Amino acid sequence: MSEYVPLKSYFDGRLAVQLADLIHSHYPRFTKKSFVKSVASEVENKELKARVEVIADTLKQHLPTDYEEALAILLKILGPENKTEEGMFTKGYFLMPVAYFVERYGLDHFDLSLNAMYEITKRHTSEYAIRPYLIADTDCCMAYFRDWINDPNSHVRRLVSEGTRPRLPWAKKIPPLKDNVQNNLRLLENLMHDSSRYVQKSVANHINDLTKENPEVVLTWIHQYISENDDMNPKIIINGLRTLVKLKDEHALEIVRQVE
Template identity: 80%
Template sequence: MSEYIPLKYYFDRELALHLADLIQSQYPRFTRTSFVDAVSIEVENKELKARVEVIANILMKHLPTDYEKALAILLKILGPENKTEEGMFTNGYFLMPVACFVEKFGQDHFDLSLHAMYEITKRHTSEYAIRPYLIANSDRCMDYFQFWIKDSNSHVRRLVSEGTRPRLPWAKRIPPLKNDVQNNLSLLEKLMCDRSRYVQKSVANHINDLTKENPAAVLKWLQKYISDNNGVDPKIIKNGLRTLIKSNDEQALELSRQVE
């Protein structure tokens, strides 16, 4: 059995070499040695998120100063789309600094950056990158979501749910969209019957987040949803209400029984 290696240790000199090779093939002026040496020094004694941010910052210093040109180079190294619903962090982990680059430096190029997230999430994930954009302009993001929520790619549909979760693990908490859980619920309603278990799991986790924000609104919404729809997936309901069920909330327990 191979020894478990914490994910943070993948963000070191070896990753810098891999990124440098990919980038230099698209941008011959890339100073490979300088980039690799800087990453090797600056990631030392840092945790995962700090390492990813360090690499994004060093990328910024070694790519063209024009964000559009820099992003165009990075989009050429993304590689093939992930056709499965696994491997976001195992096969696509090397793209974490690319997503962080968009998260940190792209807000003045909103549409370009949202397009980049759309492409990145098909290989890795943009669930963290999109959060500052949601805070800056949730209406503009919502316009994109209306298309993404119907996308044929399950990674893109999942991004609508996972990226807007108020309590996404590893991420800074954000309020419900426009400070109203109804906006989140309106998105989730379109994903409740999604054919992808990967998307369904995200929807359930998102509902559970919302029960910690406004349980009464979520319970009322779920009651109506169950009453109005046939074939409700009990796993989504029960997983979505797991915190309330654990606390013996009577209405949550009743809704759980209704879908058994």
């Protein structure tokens, strides 16, 4: 059995070397030695999020000052798309600082940054990067979501659900979209029949989040959904109501008995 290695351990001088080599091939002016030295000295004794921030900030210092030019370089190092529904962190972890770069520095370039997240999430994830954008301009993000929700790539469809979760793990809690749970439910309704287990799990987790915000609204929505859809996925509903079931909520228990 292999020894457990904390994820934060990957964000060190070795990752700085890997990123520097990738970037230098597309941007020869990139000062690899300075970048690696700065990252290696600053990440020591820091936890995961702080290490990612260090690397992203150091990238900012070593790339062109123009965001559009810097982002164009970073998008060239993304590598091939992840064709599976695994490895988002085990194989795509090296892109976490790139996603954070977009999260931290791209808000003044909204469309450019959302299109970058679209590409990043096919290899890693943009579920954290997109949250400041949701807060800054929910309507603009929703316009993108209406396209992404039908995207052939399951990672992109998952981003619609996972990125808008009110209680996404590792992320700051955010309110429901436009402070109305119904906005979240309208998005999720389009994913309730998704063929991807990866997306299904996200939808169930999102529903579970919403039951902690406004349980009766969610239960009423699910009850109506069941009455109008014969080909529903019972696993999504059962998993989505798990917290209410643990609390022995009678309405939730009734729905679970109905779909089992």
